[in-house]
Amino acid sequence: NRFSDPDAITLTFIILFSFLFLWLVGDILAPVLVAIVIAYLLEWPIHRMTKMGARRSFAVASVMFVFIWLCVISFLGLTPLIWHQLGNLISEIPHILEQGQNYLLNMPSDYPSVINAEQIKYITNELNNQLVGSGKAIVSASVNSLFTAMALLIYLVLVPLLVFFMLADKDKLIRHWMRLMPTKRRLAIKVWSEMNQQIGKYIQGKVIEILIGPFV
Numbered sequence: 643n644r645f646s647d648p649d650a651i652t653l654t655f656i657i658l659f660s661f662l663f664l665w666l667v668g669d670i671l672a673p674v675l676v677a678i679v680i681a682y683l684l685e686w687p688i689h690r691m692t693k694m695g696a697r698r699s700f701a702v703a704s705v706m707f708v709f710i711w712l713c714v715i716s717f718l719g720l721t722p723l724i725w726h727q728l729g730n731l732i733s734e735i736p737h738i739l740e741q742g743q744n745y746l747l748n749m750p751s752d753y754p755s756v757i758n759a760e761q762i763k764y765i766t767n768e769l770n771n772q773l774v775g776s777g778k779a780i781v782s783a784s785v786n787s788l789f790t791a792m793a794l795l796i797y798l799v800l801v802p803l804l805v806f807f808m809l810a811d812k813d814k815l816i817r818h819w820m821r822l823m824p825t826k827r828r829l830a831i832k833v834w835s836e837m838n839q840q841i842g843k844y845i846q847g848k849v850i851e852i853l854i855g856p857f858v
Contacts, residue, residue, distance in 0.1 A: 647827040649826050649827065649828045649829035649830070650829055651826075651829055652826045652829065653825045653827075653829045653830045653833060655824070656827075656830055658825075673796070673797055673800050673801050673804065674804060676797070676801050677800075677801050677804035677805045677808060678808065680801065681708075681804075681805045681808040681809050681812075684705050684706070684709060684748065684805065684809060685809065685812070686845070686846075687705050688702055688705050688809060689706070691704070698810075699795065699810065702806070702809045702810050705809075706802070706805070706806050706809070709805075710802060711837075716749045742769075761819045779808050
């Protein structure tokens with residue numbers, strides 16, 4: 643009875659196709675998906691500015707400028723802090739290892755009924771093997787980090803461009819996308835409208851929570 647409605651079949655087909663599409667090519671189109679999410683989030687202030695009388699081109703340029711400026715400020719502010727904390731951790735590692743070794747060596751005398759010297763020797767050898775393995779993992783991670791840095795640079799350039807063009811050409815993209823959609827899409831549009839309202843309320847609530855959080 644439910645699938646006798648063509649709109650219900652269309653909605654089911656759209657959901658299945660979306661999950662299958664993301665599962666198959668989600669990794670390849672990751673920059674595009676990230677850009678879609680960011681563009682969706684930035685559409686709310688742009689919509690507010692256009693309702694106040696601003697031209698959409700001006701609203702898009704203004705919101706993109708503020709968004710990129712906040713990203714740059716956050717990156718420049720967090721990078722020295724993270725680097726400082728990482729340096730402190732590296733400098734404290736020998737002290738932590740020394741304290742751990744002294745604690746293990748004193749355990750047979752402090753708890754003779756629980757652990758003996760042979761067990762301590764076994765634990766020490768295992769820790770040394772783990773440290774050697776961790777050193778190899780760090781070397782391999784440093785090599786992989788080069789590719790990660792290249793991917794990050796691609797994201798930093800490609801994603802803002804995609805977001806800008808998605809926001810600037812929103813109406814054209816929606817018209818072209820609607821041409822690919824089935825004609826019986828009344829139920830799909832209704833579901834998307836309700837989801838859009840709920841997601842918008844959730845985002846607004848999170849923004850208010852972030853703003854008032856430091857004062858609570």
